[in-house]
Amino acid sequence: MPNHALVAGAAGLMLFCSGMYVGQVLRPSPAPVIVVQPATVPPVPVVVETPTPPVMPAMIWSATVREVSSQWGSDDWSAKRALGAPDVYPAGGDQVNAWASLGADDRTEILELGLGRAARVSAVEVYETFNPGAVSQIELIGASGARVVAHRARAERLGSEARVLRAEVACTSEPIVAVRVTIDSRAVEGWNEIDAVGVQPCGE
Numbered sequence: 001m002p003n004h005a006l007v008a009g010a011a012g013l014m015l016f017c018s019g020m021y022v023g024q025v026l027r028p029s030p031a032p033v034i035v036v037q038p039a040t041v042p043p044v045p046v047v048v049e050t051p052t053p054p055v056m057p058a059m060i061w062s063a064t065v066r067e068v069s070s071q072w073g074s075d076d077w078s079a080k081r082a083l084g085a086p087d088v089y090p091a092g093g094d095q096v097n098a099w100a101s102l103g104a105d106d107r108t109e110i111l112e113l114g115l116g117r118a119a120r121v122s123a124v125e126v127y128e129t130f131n132p133g134a135v136s137q138i139e140l141i142g143a144s145g146a147r148v149v150a151h152r153a154r155a156e157r158l159g160s161e162a163r164v165l166r167a168e169v170a171c172t173s174e175p176i177v178a179v180r181v182t183i184d185s186r187a188v189e190g191w192n193e194i195d196a197v198g199v200q201p202c203g204e
């Protein structure tokens, strides 16, 4: 028996459910949340100014033999083999292009060399290429003859490798014309050969 009321109720329920569905579908979705990012500020480049290191003037090498206590020969191992830029260093060993005293361990030896030109200097270098360590004193001789002691130390064996003995000084008050090297040869066994002697002029 068709029950109009039941049919109407069922239809109403369907409409109700359908309405719920439509209502759910049509319900506006929540507004998207827009996160506003703070404006990116580009980093300010940091300019680091590195001070330009002072350009060191070129070395002045010795050019004349003023005094030598002894030399092994008049050519090979003579004092003039210590003139000019190094031509043994960085090699070492017993080399004819370096100065060697006559005897290996006879006495305190002296090697005084005139420079290629006079200059006020801030450092002196002695290239010891065989049995280093015997240099006990280095003096800078000024144009007036006055001497400045740039290095003084007790001689001691420093192995068999060649080495550069560099002594820094306050810029000399007068131009330097020569370098006098004292070698305590008896303190370091064997020939104590010197390849070159030079000075570093003061920087500007």
Ligand SMILES: [Ca+2]
Pocket: 104, 105, 106, 134, 184, 185, 186, 187, 188, 189, 190, 191, 192
């Ligand atoms: Ca010696």
